Amino acid sequence: MSPTGLLALIGNTPMVEITRIDTGLCRLFVKLECQNPGGSIKDRIGLSMISAAEDNGRLKPGGTIVEATAGNTGLGLALVAAAKGYRLILVVPDKMAREKIFHLRAMGAEVRLTRSDVGKGHPEYYQDMAERLARELPGALFINQFANPANPLAHETGTGPEILAQMDGDIDAMVCGVGSAGTITGLSHFFAKASPKTEMILADPVGSVLVDYITTGKFGEAGSWVVEGIGEDFIPPIADFSRVHKGYSISDADSCNTARDLLLKEGLLGGSSSGTLVAAALRYCREQTTPKRVCTFICDSGNKYLSKVYNDYWMIDQGFVVRETFGDLRDMITRRFDEGGTVTVGPDDKLAIAYARMKLYDVSQLPVMEGDRLVGLLDEWDLLKATQKAPRQFAEAVRTAMTQKIETVGLNTPLATLMDAFERGHVAIVVEGGRFYGLITRIDALNHLRRNVAL
Numbered sequence: 001m002s003p004t005g006l007l008a009l010i011g012n013t014p015m016v017e018i019t020r021i022d023t024g025l026c027r028l029f030v031k032l033e034c035q036n037p038g039g040s041i042k043d044r045i046g047l048s049m050i051s052a053a054e055d056n057g058r059l060k061p062g063g064t065i066v067e068a069t070a071g072n073t074g075l076g077l078a079l080v081a082a083a084k085g086y087r088l089i090l091v092v093p094d095k096m097a098r099e100k101i102f103h104l105r106a107m108g109a110e111v112r113l114t115r116s117d118v119g120k121g122h123p124e125y126y127q128d129m130a131e132r133l134a135r136e137l138p139g140a141l142f143i144n145q146f147a148n149p150a151n152p153l154a155h156e157t158g159t160g161p162e163i164l165a166q167m168d169g170d171i172d173a174m175v176c177g178v179g180s181a182g183t184i185t186g187l188s189h190f191f192a193k194a195s196p197k198t199e200m201i202l203a204d205p206v207g208s209v210l211v212d213y214i215t216t217g218k219f220g221e222a223g224s225w226v227v228e229g230i231g232e233d234f235i236p237p238i239a240d241f242s243r244v245h246k247g248y249s250i251s252d253a254d255s256c257n258t259a260r261d262l263l264l265k266e267g268l269l270g271g272s273s274s275g276t277l278v279a280a281a282l283r284y285c286r287e288q289t290t291p292k293r294v295c296t297f298i299c300d301s302g303n304k305y306l307s308k309v310y311n312d313y314w315m316i317d318q319g320f321v322v323r324e325t326f327g328d329l330r331d332m333i334t335r336r337f338d339e340g341g342t343v344t345v346g347p348d349d350k351l352a353i354a355y356a357r358m359k360l361y362d363v364s365q366l367p368v369m370e371g372d373r374l375v376g377l378l379d380e381w382d383l384l385k386a387t388q389k390a391p392r393q394f395a396e397a398v399r400t401a402m403t404q405k406i407e408t409v410g411l412n413t414p415l416a417t418l419m420d421a422f423e424r425g426h427v428a429i430v431v432e433g434g435r436f437y438g439l440i441t442r443i444d445a446l447n448h449l450r451r452n453v454a455l
């Protein structure tokens with residue numbers, strides 16, 4: 001049966017050409033899968049897998065669907081499950097963006113978080129856990145995108161024909177990421193018949209085993225990566241890589257910076273994996289010595305990653321932005337005052353303002369600044385002491401509650417000395433020559449240490 005209502009809007013996504021980023025001799029087109037109603041390419045398989053389970057009788061009216069998902073498949077399934085009246089239980093690894101989890105729960109899905117630091121075969125690995133849950137719940141169906149033939153079929157019969165038509169029947173290369181391998185497998189099958197000249201190119205995060213597998217047939221132990229939704233530590237059962245002979249390993253830094261470039265230069269707000277795909281597509285395009293027509297995806301919307309990929313401080317914390325280094329404590333301050341990054345408050349601001357700012361920026365203390373001069377520090381404890389007896393005190397000025405006697409450290413203070421302040425629960429306040437540079441918290445110090453070590 002053809003879908004109706006919102007479900008009829010799944011697929012038939014628009015395509016646009018990249019025009020302001022250097023694509024060498026090639027033309028690069030991106031298909032905007034972020035414009036599906038659930039926000040990603042996975043709406044397609046949400047619909048196809050549920051429809052197939054209805055058709056073959058494995059899913060009965062009012063039934064329960066269980067899936068292991070990093071998020072987008074969950075959103076696609078949630079969209080379709082809600083429209084069709086099914087209960088949906090999703091097992092999600094705990095490294096996933098919080099926004100995705102909020103979104104899934106708000107759509108009515110039951111989310112069970114599980115560990116992201118264990119591999120296949122471990123009972124808490126998200127796929128093993130979903131399979132077990134489905135076995136234990138009477139009448140539940142483990143929809144399992146990794147082994148479900150309706151997953152690649154959605155791309156063979158839907159995405160593929162759309163792409164070929166939008167490329168006017170002329171496409172030299174298709175660049176895909178692999179999560180479940182549904183997209184690359186379905187498109188490989190489609191192009192094998194409809195456009196055999198189309199080369200299938202893999203875009204893979206550094207740490208994933210797939211590039212090694214397609215180029216050598218072997219793979220070692222997987223590493224870890226930040227990009228969500230693509231990259232694997234095993235070969236999904238539905239994968240057919242027989243038409244995939246070339247792949248690019250893309251670092252997290254390259255993926256995230258490419259996603260930001262896409263927004264800055266092309267106005268396209270994609271997720272981190274779209275950065276991986278476009279970075280790989282650009283490498284392919286720039287390597288060509290003859291003009292080619294190339295296509296890839298904006299797989300999901302960057303809206304879900306605003307506090308990560310599109311957050312300057314997150315990029316710095318991850319070490320994805322190369323910052324000028326000084327060889328002193330400035331290298332450890334995430335939000336530097338001289339760059340306008342420190343969240344501050346004035347001595348005459350109300351405590352309610354200080355409280356709102358702490359909440360908004362998720363910080364526990366605020367330097368109190370009179371112009372460029374540091375005149376105090378207000379932390380949660382100061383605020384609590386001032387307001388616990390009479391909440392009306394929130395209307396009082398910051399200067400009535402701030403700590404004025406503050407210990408500061410100079411730019412060349414060693415980390416070992418900061419440890420004393422950290423142990424007492426304080427932050428390090430960096431001042432040199434009367435100039436305030438910023439605060440260093442425990443997590444800033446940890447981020448700094450982590451940035452400087454490759455594991």
Ligand SMILES: Cc1ncc(COP(=O)(O)O)c(C=O)c1O
Nearest residue numbers: 177179180181182183229273299
């Ligand atoms: C966020 C995201 N999810 C899923 C996919 C495709 O994965 P699958 O192999 O499961 O079809 C991509 C592909 O690029 C992606 O970027």
